[in-house]
Amino acid sequence: MLDKMIYLDNAASTRLDEKVLEAMKPYYFDIYAVATSEFGYSMGIDAKEALQESRQTIASSIGASAEEIVFTSGDTESSNMAIKGVAAALLNKKDKHIIVSKLEDFPVLNTAKAFEKNGYKVDYISVDSEGILDLEELKNAITENTALVSIQHANQEIGTLQDIEAIANICKEKGVLLHSDATHSYTRVPIDVSKVPVDLLTMSAHTIHGPRGVGALYIREGTPINKWMDGGFQESNRRAGLENIPGAVGFAKAVELVTPEENEFLKSLRDHIIKRAEEEIPDVTLNGSRSQRVPHNANITFHYVEGESMTLHLDMRGFAVSTGSACFSRSLEASHVILGIGGDHERAHGSLRFTFGRYNTKEDVDAIIDAVGEIVEQLRAISPLYEKK
Amino acid sequence: MLDKMIYLDNAASTRLDEKVLEAMKPYYFDIYAVATSEFGYSMGIDAKEALQESRQTIASSIGASAEEIVFTSGDTESSNMAIKGVAAALLNKKDKHIIVSKLEDFPVLNTAKAFEKNGYKVDYISVDSEGILDLEELKNAITENTALVSIQHANQEIGTLQDIEAIANICKEKGVLLHSDATHSYTRVPIDVSKVPVDLLTMSAHTIHGPRGVGALYIREGTPINKWMDGGFQESNRRAGLENIPGAVGFAKAVELVTPEENEFLKSLRDHIIKRAEEEIPDVTLNGSRSQRVPHNANITFHYVEGESMTLHLDMRGFAVSTGSACFSRSLEASHVILGIGGDHERAHGSLRFTFGRYNTKEDVDAIIDAVGEIVEQLRAISPLYEKK
Numbered sequence: 001m002l003d004k005m006i007y008l009d010n011a012a013s014t015r016l017d018e019k020v021l022e023a024m025k026p027y028y029f030d031i032y033a034v035a036t037s038e039f040g041y042s043m044g045i046d047a048k049e050a051l052q053e054s055r056q057t058i059a060s061s062i063g064a065s066a067e068e069i070v071f072t073s074g075d076t077e078s079s080n081m082a083i084k085g086v087a088a089a090l091l092n093k094k095d096k097h098i099i100v101s102k103l104e105d106f107p108v109l110n111t112a113k114a115f116e117k118n119g120y121k122v123d124y125i126s127v128d129s130e131g132i133l134d135l136e137e138l139k140n141a142i143t144e145n146t147a148l149v150s151i152q153h154a155n156q157e158i159g160t161l162q163d164i165e166a167i168a169n170i171c172k173e174k175g176v177l178l179h180s181d182a183t184h185s186y187t188r189v190p191i192d193v194s195k196v197p198v199d200l201l202t203m204s205a206h207t208i209h210g211p212r213g214v215g216a217l218y219i220r221e222g223t224p225i226n227k228w229m230d231g232g233f234q235e236s237n238r239r240a241g242l243e244n245i246p247g248a249v250g251f252a253k254a255v256e257l258v259t260p261e262e263n264e265f266l267k268s269l270r271d272h273i274i275k276r277a278e279e280e281i282p283d284v285t286l287n288g289s290r291s292q293r294v295p296h297n298a299n300i301t302f303h304y305v306e307g308e309s310m311t312l313h314l315d316m317r318g319f320a321v322s323t324g325s326a327c328f329s330r331s332l333e334a335s336h337v338i339l340g341i342g343g344d345h346e347r348a349h350g351s352l353r354f355t356f357g358r359y360n361t362k363e364d365v366d367a368i369i370d371a372v373g374e375i376v377e378q379l380r381a382i383s384p385l386y387e388k389k
Numbered sequence: 390m391l392d393k394m395i396y397l398d399n400a401a402s403t404r405l406d407e408k409v410l411e412a413m414k415p416y417y418f419d420i421y422a423v424a425t426s427e428f429g430y431s432m433g434i435d436a437k438e439a440l441q442e443s444r445q446t447i448a449s450s451i452g453a454s455a456e457e458i459v460f461t462s463g464d465t466e467s468s469n470m471a472i473k474g475v476a477a478a479l480l481n482k483k484d485k486h487i488i489v490s491k492l493e494d495f496p497v498l499n500t501a502k503a504f505e506k507n508g509y510k511v512d513y514i515s516v517d518s519e520g521i522l523d524l525e526e527l528k529n530a531i532t533e534n535t536a537l538v539s540i541q542h543a544n545q546e547i548g549t550l551q552d553i554e555a556i557a558n559i560c561k562e563k564g565v566l567l568h569s570d571a572t573h574s575y576t577r578v579p580i581d582v583s584k585v586p587v588d589l590l591t592m593s594a595h596t597i598h599g600p601r602g603v604g605a606l607y608i609r610e611g612t613p614i615n616k617w618m619d620g621g622f623q624e625s626n627r628r629a630g631l632e633n634i635p636g637a638v639g640f641a642k643a644v645e646l647v648t649p650e651e652n653e654f655l656k657s658l659r660d661h662i663i664k665r666a667e668e669e670i671p672d673v674t675l676n677g678s679r680s681q682r683v684p685h686n687a688n689i690t691f692h693y694v695e696g697e698s699m700t701l702h703l704d705m706r707g708f709a710v711s712t713g714s715a716c717f718s719r720s721l722e723a724s725h726v727i728l729g730i731g732g733d734h735e736r737a738h739g740s741l742r743f744t745f746g747r748y749n750t751k752e753d754v755d756a757i758i759d760a761v762g763e764i765v766e767q768l769r770a771i772s773p774l775y776e777k778k
Contacts, residue, residue, distance in 0.1 A: 005432060009422075016417035016635075028405035028600075033398075033709065042704055043394060073462030073602060076620040076630035107620035107629065114619050206631055211417075213462060213602045213633030230503050231465040231496035240496060241465035242595055244602035246405075315431055320422065 009322035012357030017209040023253035027246040054252035063194035074215040075183040075204035079107035082200040089224035095145040102340040130289035131160030154185035158288030159297030187258040210254030214247035267295035304386035305379040398711035401746030406598040412642035416635040443641035452583035463604040464572040464593035468496035471589040478613035484534040491729040494545040519678035520549030543574035547677030548686030576647040599643030603636035656684035693775035694768040
């Protein structure tokens with residue numbers, strides 16, 4: 001059955017590209033030395049060079065220098081390291097005060113909540129109905145003694161892009177460091193840290209057909225940050241742990257495989273699904289922004305039906321789609337993102353997130369929207385909510 | 390040239406087994422869903438089952454239950470999570486006091502040093518000339534209010550095995566938690582947590598021909614431990630971050646591939662290299678214990694020569710060998726392990742660590758010891774240290 005499934009959820013971008021595995025293989029089977037074994041040890045030097053080339057590829061993709069990139073085990077570690085590392089470095093220099101947006105994904109949001117328990121003041125900045133950050137509220141919340149601001153580049157559920165340049169300039173003017181979780185925009189929407197004064201940027205391989213368990217953190221030169229994971233002296237003594245060289249090489253290959261043409265194609269799928277849903281299915285709401293949106297995300301509420309029921313019916317028909325965020329799908333809690341943009345529980349529970357990847361086609365989109373239309377009609381026919389309408 | 394190299398350093402056990410990659414592939418290309426997407430989503434359920442089966446394999450290998458195993462990004466993260474998570478959970482219940490051995494690898498040793506900077510008292514327990522822990526010193530150092538004891542199972546450089554059962558029983562009697570870094574013994578030397586009352590155990594895939602960037606932490610049921618990496622609710626809300634399912638499956642496969650016969654074979658290689666070195670090369674010292682030793686390690690000091698020079702000459706002849714530990718090889722500092730067992734700087738710098746893996750043969754061992762004999766003779770002929778002898 002799996003062979004026939006069509007994936008339009010976060011798995012769509014998580015499937016490994018075969019070319020990525022081919023790039024990784026030499027570092028599993030031929031050049032498998034520890035990169036730190038650099039004295040009189042040719043394979044160790046080859047391993048180190050591969051690691052450095054991968055680092056350069058990631059750096060070049062955002063206008064950084066290689067020394068500013070640290071490899072991690074993924075976006076969750078990157079964001080933990082960024083926020084906790086900076087907070088530790090500034091503990092006696094700034095106030096115990098950090099600022100995040102209301103829509104952050106769990107690595108940032110739950111780190112912020114952990115900070116609150118440890119005596120930090122945390123401001124959660126509001127967003128408008130499209131998910132766009134209130135810049136005035138941010139300006140008013142920042143003081144020169146704020147330790148760190150962490151505002152995501154793109155949202156994990158509704159795909160809203162923040163004006164990260166404006167946010168970074170506000171932080172820079174106030175002399176406060178900015179971290180941004182770019183997990184859901186990286187390579188899909190350009191960001192150039194040589195122009196945008198963001199200080200730390202979280203990136204991950206798993207959202208762009210790269211390997212699981214690999215991410216990176218951009219750390220602008222001179223940014224005060226303590227070591228978070230203690231141990232060996234890897235990554236210029238910034239992140240301990242045996243280097244995952246096959247992972248780093250695979251990450252770099254995944255970055256190289258993303259093209260502007262592919263991003264345009266993903267955007268065409270996104271716009272097609274939104275257009276067909278709005279034209280053909282009554283009572284739908286696009287969640288997020290029409291213009292400030294990543295190319296590979298469409299999040300739509302189908303009112304009067306449950307997202308869980310829809311995903312179940314879609315699964316039986318061979319379509320994989322998520323409701324809410326990847327992390328939420330384990331619980332039945334309402335999405336803090338939909339609530340954050342002013343939606344109610346009904347809107348949160350009736351939302352489907354479509355995420356597009358390299359292996360999707362226009363035919364997939366047409367097939368799924370046909371199926372969604374039929375399922376929504378069936379479910380509404382038996383919905384007490386819809387009757388009352 | 391690489392094709393002709395013979396690896397007898399830590400890379401020997403880091404080379405991925407082809408069977409491991411074959412086991413991982415379906416989770417890269419076919420079942421690549423997020424394991425948490427469990428509502429109405431068949432691929433997510435398949436992914437979750439694969440993760441659970443892998444967890445059960447790791448658990449069974451040490452006599453634990455699956456719920457007691459948390460997957461991590463490797464041994465460094467496992468040890469950080471164990472020590473920092475327990476310390477945070479016990480912050481207001483026990484003294485700011487932890488105990489480690491003098492020979493710990495960097496994840497534990499440098500976490501302990503970081504704790505000292507944060508106001509903790511850390512006791513570093515001595516070892517004898519073979520690297521075996523002084524149990525009396527441990528007993529005297531522990532109080533009922535000690536937060537945690539962390540003693541490695543096997544040493545990373547000299548392969549000395551601690552009597553982890555005796556250590557665990559001492560801790561249990563005193564009512565103090567014990568963490569053990571078993572990175573360098575896992576699957577090579579049995580440990581059964583249903584009999585040995587260790588509370589937390591660090592394991593890693595990269596030392597047994599498994600994938601890089603994957604490890605596990607055993608956490609005995611009921612052990613107080615705070616979440617260290619914040620974010621999503623993965624791993625029963627104990628470790629945040631998208632599950633690396635291909636990695637977990639590869640780790641489990643690597644565990645299954647280790648057999649008692651293989652461990653006996655590795656032991657025969659170890660004993661053969663030690664025998665030939667001692668019989669054929671003058672002025673050598675075996676570092677570590679003859680009897681209490683992992684099967685895949687031999688660490689030998691060749692007096693009056695520099696380990697760095699030996700590795701360089703061996704590399705040119707097509708042999709990869711390490712001096713000191715993997716982490717030390719970046720710097721020229723003397724190994725704290727050799728110093729810890731009472732060796733001086735000369736002994737530390739003249740030591741070679743041979744590590745044996747699945748792909749080594751008796752012929753490799755004979756070839757390398759032939760080469761070592763010749764190189765040592767050459768280097769000694771030009772060594773001012775040797776002249777003075």
